[in-house]
Amino acid sequence: GAVVSQHPSWVICKSGTSVKIECRSLDFQATTMFWYRQFPKQSLMLMATSNEGSKATYEQGVEKDKFLINHASLTLSTLTVTSAHPEDSSFYICSATIRGRPQGAQYFGPGTRLLVL
Amino acid sequence: DAKTTQPNSMESNEEEPVHLPCNHSTISGTDYIHWYRQLPSQGPEYVIHGLTSNVNNRMASLAIAEDRKSSTLILHRATLRDAAVYYCILRDRRYTGFQKLVFGTGTRLLVSP
Numbered sequence: 001g002a003v004v005s006q007h008p009s010w011v012i013c014k015s016g017t018s019v020k021i022e023c024r025s026l027d028f029q030a031t032t033m034f035w036y037r038q039f040p041k042q043s044l045m046l047m048a049t050s051n052e053g054s055k056a057t058y059e060q061g062v063e064k065d066k067f068l069i070n071h072a073s074l075t076l077s078t079l080t081v082t083s084a085h086p087e088d089s090s091f092y093i094c095s096a097t098i099r100g101r102p103q104g105a106q107y108f109g110p111g112t113r114l115l116v117l
Numbered sequence: 118d119a120k121t122t123q124p125n126s127m128e129s130n131e132e133e134p135v136h137l138p139c140n141h142s143t144i145s146g147t148d149y150i151h152w153y154r155q156l157p158s159q160g161p162e163y164v165i166h167g168l169t170s171n172v173n174n175r176m177a178s179l180a181i182a183e184d185r186k187s188s189t190l191i192l193h194r195a196t197l198r199d200a201a202v203y204y205c206i207l208r209d210r211r212y213t214g215f216q217k218l219v220f221g222t223g224t225r226l227l228v229s230p
Contacts, residue, residue, distance in 0.1 A: 004160075006160075034217065034218075036220075043204075043220045043221060043222050043223065044155075044161065044218075044220040045220075046217050046218070046219070049217055091158075093160045093161070094160075095160070095161075095218075105151070105163045105166065106153075106161075106163065106218055107163065108160030108161045108162060109160050110159055110160050111158070111159060111160045113158075
């Protein structure tokens, strides 16, 4: 149980276009969803935390107008990279938590690799 | 957030046990010790967590020092599929669900046939 999916798994786009990444919890309702970014050879960096029906909380240095997060339901969160540029090329990973099971563990999606040309 | 320190990399042979250490000398009394691992080109996966007592599950065992300032993740028989980056992370048990995970650099485990 506790499966998280992401779509698409990889995307290539031209500079200046917007890209939407979906994150779904398939067999549970997610209390909270998180979005991370990982550059090659580096660790995961948290971008934002979102709860269903409320605005996302962004980490310091992450532009909320560039990385739009919509958490429409307890099973779906989307991240839109607006006006993408080559420096936005990265591995984007979402995760979700289930209240009380086990204490605060996060369940991660498989990631979406974005390449901006 | 209390910090953790892990070796950058470790090597093991297949079928042998692996002990991955983690130091967390500034751990507070309310911190859980969580372990995650990230296989190449995948999102991280939860491995195990504990508070004070040693813990076992189907993936691994977690041995926690009596003073809680260090812990060791134990893979009893390493397989090639265990090659991954292993992250030791502290989480305050007073917060459920909303608390973010702060990933360090982790330990890259290499498993040889």
